[in-house]
Amino acid sequence: MSKYQHIQQAAYEANMQLPKLGLVLFTFGNVSAADRDLGVFAIKPSGVPYEDLTPGKMVIVDFDGNTVEGKLRPSSDTLTHAVLYKHWEKIGGIVHTHSTYGTAWAQSQRDIPIFGTTHADHLTVDIPCAPPMNDEMIKGNYEYQTGFQIMECLEQKGLSYEEVEMILVGNHAPFTWGKTPEKAVYNSAVLETVAQMAYLTEQIRKDVPKLQDSLIRKHYERKHGPHSYYGQ
Numbered sequence: 001m002s003k004y005q006h007i008q009q010a011a012y013e014a015n016m017q018l019p020k021l022g023l024v025l026f027t028f029g030n031v032s033a034a035d036r037d038l039g040v041f042a043i044k045p046s047g048v049p050y051e052d053l054t055p056g057k058m059v060i061v062d063f064d065g066n067t068v069e070g071k072l073r074p075s076s077d078t079l080t081h082a083v084l085y086k087h088w089e090k091i092g093g094i095v096h097t098h099s100t101y102g103t104a105w106a107q108s109q110r111d112i113p114i115f116g117t118t119h120a121d122h123l124t125v126d127i128p129c130a131p132p133m134n135d136e137m138i139k140g141n142y143e144y145q146t147g148f149q150i151m152e153c154l155e156q157k158g159l160s161y162e163e164v165e166m167i168l169v170g171n172h173a174p175f176t177w178g179k180t181p182e183k184a185v186y187n188s189a190v191l192e193t194v195a196q197m198a199y200l201t202e203q204i205r206k207d208v209p210k211l212q213d214s215l216i217r218k219h220y221e222r223k224h225g226p227h228s229y230y231g232q
């Protein structure tokens with residue numbers, strides 16, 4: 001019996017939500033669940049179809065990206081997860097998907113504008129898109145660099161990872177996180193829904209005005225409590 005079975009079970013259950021929510025195809029994407037006291041996380045094995053997953057197949061990795069337990073190769077995005085767990089002390093779950101609308105916005109290298117209250121219920125700002133990697137970063141370790149691409153984008157925009165729990169990585173796809181893997185999965189579904197609504201909104205009308213700050217504040221604080229607004 002693995003001493004990590006609690007996070008293997010949590011990672012397995014969260015991974016199985018992705019195909020159920022229509023957020024992944026075949027073996028795209030991955031979810032991890034961390035135990036911060038043990039300094040490790042359980043992550044989906046690379047290239048394994050969701051229908052073949054079991055809790056025991058989740059690979060245990062430390063926050064430096066070293067495999068601690070497991071026979072299978074951890075996800076190819078493991079180092080991105082490791083960088084974020086190492087630098088963001090309050091997160092316990094990370095999701096990466098190639099969900100259609102979120103990935104289309106990431107490929108367009110655009111932030112997803114805040115057009116409506118559905119978006120404002122979850123964030124008070126546009127969903128950020130990290131600029132694509134430069135040649136220098138690409139020469140390095142791609143997945144390791146993606147973690148820094150994500151952190152640097154939030155930092156440059158003056159955003160906190162505890163308030164904005166989702167991002168698009170330019171030319172790649174969405175990453176989301178949260179205190180738990182369940183919250184990270186929830187955030188991935190919210191991102192995909194908001195991405196689809198924003199795309200369709202721009203199809204209906206090109207010059208769409210963004211939601212006014214007063215309504216963003218009203219909606220966000222109604223859901224998250226007074227003085228929780230952090231928009232720009």
Ligand SMILES: O=C(CO)[C@@H](O)[C@@H](O)COP(=O)(O)O
Nearest residue numbers: 027028029030046047075076
């Ligand atoms: O981002 C990508 C590929 O661009 C990965 O999420 C996707 O192919 C899944 O890879 P893994 O099976 O997790 O190694």
